[in-house]
Amino acid sequence: MERIPLIVSTDWLEQRLDDPKLRIVDATTFMDIPENGGPPSVESGRASYDEGHIPGAVYADLLNELSDPESSLPFMAPPHDHFVKKMTELGIGDGTYTVIYDQGALVENPVVAAYWASRLAWQMQYEGYDNIAILDGGLPKWKEEGRPLTAVPGNYSPAVFTGQRRPELIATKEDVQQAMDDDNVILINSLSPEDFRGETDTYPRKGHIPSSVNVFFGIHGDQQTKKVYEDSILREPFEKVGALDPDKKVITYCGGGIAATWNALLLNKLGQKNVAVYDGSMNEWASDPSCPLVTGN
Structure with a gap:
């Protein structure tokens, strides 16, 4: 399979929405940093995903499903088998390629919010996945350009993954x-x-x-x-x-x-x-x- 770029455009993605090998993942997570200091509060972006997302996209819950449940620190990488199980349930595995986006965690500058998408991309690379891309501009740019949205949940067939942790x-x-x-x-x-x-x-x-x-x-x-x-x-x-x-x-x-x-x-x-x-x-x-x-x- 041809290797895709690390960052892809909204045009690039829309042209491939019907590709059976494509997997689209919404990795939205919301973080609120208090104005008066102190630790930020974090919440899942699943409700936002349910309201509207790119057609075909599945939701990957970084906060509740893809972090180490045994760690006292938030967002620590979980065990390899745990992560792979969640990814394959979403349909991500051998013979597929993945485009990840988020919905903009930093309202004042949505473009830098791609760090939630990049977090999932890094976790996938760490666990041995290849052919992963980030959507340039994420959902804010996709919406701004009037591209298609849906509230219908994505559903890919379960996959098999044979990669090794790096x-x-x-x-x-x-x-x-x-x-x-x-x-x-x-x-x-x-x-x-x-x-x-x-x-x-x-x-x-x-x-x-x-x-x-x-x-x-x-x-x-x-x-x-x-x-x-x-x-x-x-x-x-x-x-x-x-x-x-x-x-x-x-x-x-x-x-x-x-x-x-x-x-x-x-x-x-x-x-x-x-x-x-x-x-x-x-x-x-x-x-x-x-x-x-x-x-x-």
Whole structure:
């Protein structure tokens, strides 16, 4: 099967809606960040999916079905067999290709909301799935262009999947501790500059992991067109921190391993294949007093 691009356009997807090998997945999750600080609240996007989605799409519940039920941290990757069981029940497996979208978790800038779609894409890659794409602009762009919607639930036949987990795509707390003193590893904090500098109260402790650099996940798209920037623009912030050096390993992190997957996917798009996501991210790191944090730039 022909390998599809990592990011596809709304035109590209609409032309393939009748392809029996296509699987469309709505990965919408909603996050509300309190104006006065404190941890964000998160809720499933299933009700939003039920109201209207791209024809054929099935809903993947990242919050309730595709996170580790045994973990004290939210959105941690579940065991391989658990994830594969859920995916194959949705009809995703060998001989299919998948386009993932979400409905816009950040209302003020829907294009950067693709990080929910990229979270599912990263989980699929981690568990051995290939041929996965993100829909550029997600459902907000699809709706804006007047493309078809339905409230009829998607229903693909159960699939078989034979891929293997790729442990090199995930980083643990111990990996990050070692990376702080390793010049061959670039640690990227994917949060806002304010979070990076320690000016917010979102996490148990303020600041960023020592030696990490800041590439905010929200700078990679055009708010007017809802499209991801061309590669020439995408490259600039990553090149500035040395993350596109093929001889380096990159570890991305954020608050809970969600936004970090958006930076990781774009690094892959730009040719950097040696990228891992710190799944626990600041939720785990800032909760452990033995893990150092620094403030400022």
